[in-house]
Amino acid sequence: MTDVAAIGQRLERADGQDKVTGRALYVADVKPPGVLHAKLLRSPHAHARIRSIDVERAKALPGVRCVLTGADLDRIEREPSSRARAILAVGRVRFQGQPVAAVAADDVHTAEEAIDLIEVDYDVLPAAIDPLEAMKDGAPLVREHAVATDDSEALAHGSVTAGEVKVAGSEPTNITSRVHYHRGDVEGGFAAADLVVEQTYHIGHVHQGYMEPRATIAAWDSQDRLTVHVSAQGQFSIRSELSAILGIPESRIKVIPMEIGGGFGAKIQPIVEPIAAHLARKTRRPVKLVLSRSEELIAATPSPEFIMEVKTGVKKDGTLTAVKARVIMDPGCFPGGPLNNACLLIACLYKFPNLDVEGIEVLTHKPSQAAYRAPGAPHGTFAIESQMDAMARALGLDRLEFRLQNCIVEGDLMAHGEPWPNNGMRQVLEAIAKHPVWKDRRPAPNRGVGFAVGGWLGGIQPASASVRMNPDGSLSVITGAIDLTGTNTAFRQIAAQELGLPAEEIAVQTADTDSAPYAGTSAGSKVVYAVGGAVQAAAADARRQILEIASHELEAAPADLEIADGKVHVKGAAERSVSLAKIGNASTRYGGKYEPVFGRGSITVTQRSPGFAGQIAEVEVDPETGSVSILRYVAVQDVGKAINPTLVEGQMQGGSAQGIGIGLSEQLVYSEEGRLLNPSLLDYRKMTAIDLPRIETVIVEVPSPFGPFGAKGVGEPPIVPGPAAIANAVRDATGCDFPDLPITPDRVVAALARQKE
Amino acid sequence: MSKRLLTITVNGELTEALVQPYQTLLEALREDIGLTGVKEGCSTGDCGCCTVILDGKPVTSCLVLALQAEGKNVRTVEGLDHDGALDPIQQAFVRHGALQCGFCIPGAVVMARALLDENPSPTEEEIRWGLAGNLCRCTGYTKWVEAIQEVVAGLNGRPAEGAMK
Amino acid sequence: MYKFDFVAPRSPEDAVAQLAERGPGGKLLAGGTDLLLQTKARVVKPSYVVDLSRLADLERLEYRPGEGLWIGAMVRSRAIQLSPLFRGRFSVIADGAGLIGSIQIRNLATVGGNLCNAAPSADVSPPLIAAAARAEILGPTGSRSVPLDEFFLGPRKTVLGPAELLLGVLVPDPAPRSGGHYLRHTPRKEMDIAVVGVGSTIALDDGRCADARIALGAVGPTPLRAVRAEAALRGQRLSPEVIDHAARLAAEEARPISDVRGTVEFRRHLVEVLTRRTLSVAWQNAEQGGSGR
Secondary structure, eight states: OOSSTTTTTTOTTHHHHHHHTTOBBGGOOOTTTEEEEEEEEEOSSSEEEEEEEEEEHHHTTTTEEEEEEEEEEEEESSSSSTTTTTOOSSSSSOTTTTTEEEHHHHHHHHHHHHHHHOHHHHHHOOOOOHHHHTSSSTTSOOOOOOOOOOOHHHHHTTOOOEEEOOOOSSSSSSSEEEEEEESSSSHHHHHHHHEEEEEEEOOOBBBBOOOOEEEEEEEEEETTEEEEEESSSSSSHHHHHHHHHHHHOOOGGEEEEBBOOOTTTTGGSSSSHHHHHHHHHHHHHHHEEEEHHHHHHHHHOOOOOOEEEEEEEEEEEEEEEEEEEEEEEEESSOOOOOHHHHHHHHHBBOSSOOOOOEEEEEEOOOOOOOOOOTHHHHHHHHHHHHHHHHHHHHHTHHHHHHHHBBBBTOBBTTTTSSSSSOOOOHHHHHHHHHHHHHTOOOOTEEEEEEEEEEEOOOOOOEEEEEEOOOTTSSSEEESSOOOSSSSSHHHHHHHHHHTTTTTTEEEEEEEEOSSOOOOSSSSOOOIIIIIHHHHHHHHHHHHEEEEEHHHHTTTOGGGGEETTEEEEEEEEEEEEEEEHHHHHHHTTTTTTTSSSOOOEEEEEEOOOEEEEEEEEEEEEEEETTTTTEEEEEEEEESSSSSSSSSHHHHHHHHHHHHHHHHHOOOOOOBBSSBBOOOOTTTEEEEEEEOOOOOEEEEOOOOOOOOSSOOOOOOSGGGGGSSHHHHHHHHHHHSSSSOOBOOOOHHHHHHHHHHOOO | OOEEEEEEEEEEEEEEEEEEOOBBBBHIIIIISSTTTTTSOOOOSSTTTTTEEEEEEEEGGGGGGGOOOGTTTOGGGOOOOOOTBBOOOHHHHHHHTOOSSOOOOHHHHHHHHHHHHHOOOOOHHHHHHHHHTSSSSSTHHHHHHHHHEEEEETTTTTTOTTTOO | OOOOEEEOOSSSSHHHHHHHHHHHSEEEEESSEEEEEEHHHTOOOSSSSEEOOOOOGGGGGEEEETTEEEEEEBHHHHHHHOOOOGGSSSSHHHHHHTTOOOOHTTTTOBBBHHHHHOOOSSHHHHHHTTOOOHHHEEEEEEEEHHHGGTTEEEEEEEETTTTTTEEEEEEEEOTTTTTEEEEOOOOOSSSSSSEEEEEEOOOEETTTEEEEEEEESSSSSEEEEEEEHHHHTTTTTOHHHHHHHHHHHHHHOOOOOOOBBOHHHHHHHHHOOOOOEEEEHHHHHTTTTTTTO
């Protein structure tokens, strides 16, 4: 370790300049020579049989180079096992917006025109849209045969899968997965309770809301190697999936990650790359496919719908006695979603001696899900934190003291039998207790203050990184981790700290699949946690090699050397030194006597470090219109060690904004027939700069025993408490419960009217 | 339909491009003039990623036909710098960490520039109203406001409050 | 984008002539904030658009003594929001224009476009109707004038014929002690389409309400005049109770539908709330001699 104070430094992002000048390149900015533009014809129906498709007029349109339907694709599965494999529909469509045909043309307007000329004859079928209806016998079925669940995204996210039972029974059903956790005797627990609170909570589908619509460019070379430019959270996972889907070895696929305009979990599954690859192969030209915003809203991969029936029991003195819950998760038309996360968070945030939580996954004819920042966690947290507030109020207990009385600590067993690792839940609650927005709150008409806490268990993944010294003595960190959240900046700081150099002198690159060391997806809040550890190890290895070389040059033991000001010198004798530039030169030039400095680090962190976050909202309600204004908002988070406080604050504020959106304004609204009723950003409402107040941040540091310099995963926890904090604040302002999100003005007005009766 | 000649001044330079009558200014800038800094986030004017300054006024270029801009002045994110030196707004955004994925940022800094050109000392509320047409999913807008407030303080000769050290 | 041709007329008369000559399939292009959305979505498929953005004649914004305030069809809503002409007696119009979209949208969106697109939720319609504006229309055979409350025929339908063009609106001088206000309800503070919009104007004479005009937006196929509510105010000494009563009547007169932006019940409720609020402010403005913003 060194004296350099890189950890905790507010280092500016290295990509900042490129981004504020418009120089940073995203997929859609790339224009390979000869590129064709693709468009997809999408089903207007949620469930239908395809009787026929006539593409002749489309093919004949000047400027159209290729038209494909499912029948034209080799290896296409009639009943695809995953969304990524459902490249073009064959026989049946299972969600509104499912691609049925694809066009590649000289320009995007001609491609659109061609799409208009394709005629599809559909036999419209009844659709299962409401998950409760879809569970019933006789409901229209999404799948004809039981298919194994695709776990890859849940694993990519590092989220929990223990306790899951895949359902593959003999009777076809829309129910594809059941989980069940229980401990003790819930009925006895409720009998012993002085108060039992029961409620059903609902959060509908929400879009991850990244500002850059999905885009890809696919091209094959003369040796039949595929190169794909992607906007994605993991170039390696995309490569693996494409290899499996297209049936070609991974070594013949090169995935180039471009700057990514937001992902939040959605851009892990490759849903545009396979069709672009097919079109490119057919036309022998590069093919670019960029989704429109309405395609994103209608037919991408939103977060699942959750219905959570929760019952909790508590004694007068605030001791919790039991929790029983039934959690229904609707992931759309393909199974795979964070059912476990939601179930666990309902039962495991507080000390419930008796618990019984049942989880059910049921498919519907809607676009299949993808992860959305801490998947399942905002949902489970919304349910349990609303219950906790309701119980505290009914018993006349202080809402915060009640949490402290019951919050879990390290070693408490979670519902699946594993002990809670070291965590900062208590410290986050204490920080909320001390904050003026909570502490100094006073009742005021139409105003309320509420808070919530929640956590994310944290992902883990093997990772490697390398640190290379260049001939001029400068150092480069190379990882395969896509810089989704500014993690490359954190890596610079970690490497700098290990090497004893200013962070400004270290470059970080995310390389493509041909050249990068393996890393998992940038998801699961595990990038700094896992890859950062690999960077730290690689930097330490490089340092050792540098000191080895210097010790030969200076005839001193490595232990007597230190690195500062671009030189290695003997401790206490600054004039006995050799510059890094000289070491770089000596280890790379022709005839040089040393091996190039190339530090390698590979780690497998197997221990999770959960990250807890808490948020306080002060709101004002207009009782006549139902409008909710947020007056003040505070985000608290235990990050273990804030490697770069500016980046950490940014994550906290961005996650808070997303949580607030789920609480107040965002929902994908489907008709009974499964058509999306709000397919534009006009009616899918994300918070704007005038809808949000300044989001104040409080960083708590309870060091992790496993993360680099004590850091914990930062990216996901900040979305978790938002919806519950908002609901608890609006309840405080109005006296009404809001178990259905989002809390739109009409719901506030209706709740107040019911209260009057 | 045949293309037509479009003549416009972009970032101070007289520029010619061949465009279709139905092409938007956004598309002409990105595809025909080669300025990919301006982004397409929604194409319906709801997100602000495509904001450019047209004859001194910030507009969503996805809703302007290229030919409507004939003979006009357009300023894009590429034209914000002053002979290679970043505009103070650009510098402040970087310094404050007011950007993450960066996709909305060209539109946001152009809009911020337009705001301060019209009103060099906006209040926080005026800043927020002014940027309400620029959606950002990553930052929650707090650091945008702090960055712009620092620039405002600098323009008015005051030391910035809460400025980054 | 749907593929259409682009026509740049030299004058309003030339625009009308182009429409007449080229025949059906043409659309007038004002700010583009409605038409281009529709052509991108391919719900409107014009073979050509006639661009009005260079016609200086249509951009005039001026007060004509003895006549009233002239707002050319191509005046951008941002210009209305910022113009000193709308502080004071004509403030109700800026109330509406200032709420459309964002600043970027307001720099493009025009009064004429907002009116001629004729969405029931248009934000300039209720204020202009409440201000008793008249539409000036140019066609192949000359010009005509239509009171704005007769201009709308249904959602997206106006009295404009196929080769006719809106030149602008003339807002008559309000009575000496009058005032107006427009409010709308949207889920977010900006960027949204109005769930309900209400524009009210009140003229006072000798302590009583001499005239009242209440225009409701987004609660019917066209903007509606709440005539029973207006009648309940005329001749009355105003008070909160009188205003409450008028607001309840206006709610009854609304004809909302349920859609993804709001239910019938919620919209009716909002009509009452916003009518009450706009009448109260209009009354206050009228007492102060019409000074609005």
